[in-house]
Amino acid sequence: MITLYDADRCPYCARVRIALAEKGVEYETVTIDLQNRPDWLYEKNPLGKVPVLEEDTFVLPESNVINEYLEERYPEPALLPADPAARARVRLAIERFDTNLGDAYYAYRRGEDGAAERLGRCLAFMDGRTPEWPFEYGLADIAYVPWLIRLRDLLGVELPEGLAERLDTLAERPAIAAEFGIVAALAR
Numbered sequence: 001m002i003t004l005y006d007a008d009r010c011p012y013c014a015r016v017r018i019a020l021a022e023k024g025v026e027y028e029t030v031t032i033d034l035q036n037r038p039d040w041l042y043e044k045n046p047l048g049k050v051p052v053l054e055e056d057t058f059v060l061p062e063s064n065v066i067n068e069y070l071e072e073r074y075p076e077p078a079l080l081p082a083d084p085a086a087r088a089r090v091r092l093a094i095e096r097f098d099t100n101l102g103d104a105y106y107a108y109r110r111g112e113d114g115a116a117e118r119l120g121r122c123l124a125f126m127d128g129r130t131p132e133w134p135f136e137y138g139l140a141d142i143a144y145v146p147w148l149i150r151l152r153d154l155l156g157v158e159l160p161e162g163l164a165e166r167l168d169t170l171a172e173r174p175a176i177a178a179e180f181g182i183v184a185a186l187a188r
């Protein structure tokens, strides 16, 4: 049985929850209190961060690495395209989400100077590219959707129209709908 060391609030954990749900993989969850992390978490991940996936003696941190592992271990349904160039474009998109949207999100949450403008520019850039994103639903969407859900439903940020529509479309997938449920519970 797979164990996921998890936190509801964490968008990186959400990536892994969504990928596991899409692939129909059963797992158990150990919820970590991020304000009061147990010392033993550092034995599983020297950075002390979640998510961490564990199966017997195999222990794996880092959301993107975990999702790539899940894709190889459970190839169906595929969450990466078959073509190597298309796969590389997905990986590039994920890299860009992490360094742009991820950083802008945390700066906004910390209330840093200029963070709202930076976040707005980032969302507008993503929104402008949405119609031509060169990938089918898969790991790229799964990589950014947790941040959009939290921005809209926890932080009250109004998303640009294209991104809001894409979020509504993705919400029809049970794996994503479950994540909306988790965030709704956090907002209560």
Ligand SMILES: N[C@@H](CCC(=O)N[C@@H](CS)C(=O)NCC(=O)O)C(=O)O
Pocket (backbone or CB within 6 Å): 007, 009, 010, 011, 012, 013, 034, 047, 048, 049, 050, 051, 061, 062, 063, 064
């Ligand atoms: N690069 C990591 C980031 C994981 C991460 O930052 N997780 C946060 C929760 S959202 C965490 O555990 N923070 C605790 C800390 O920063 O010490 C990943 O992709 O999994």
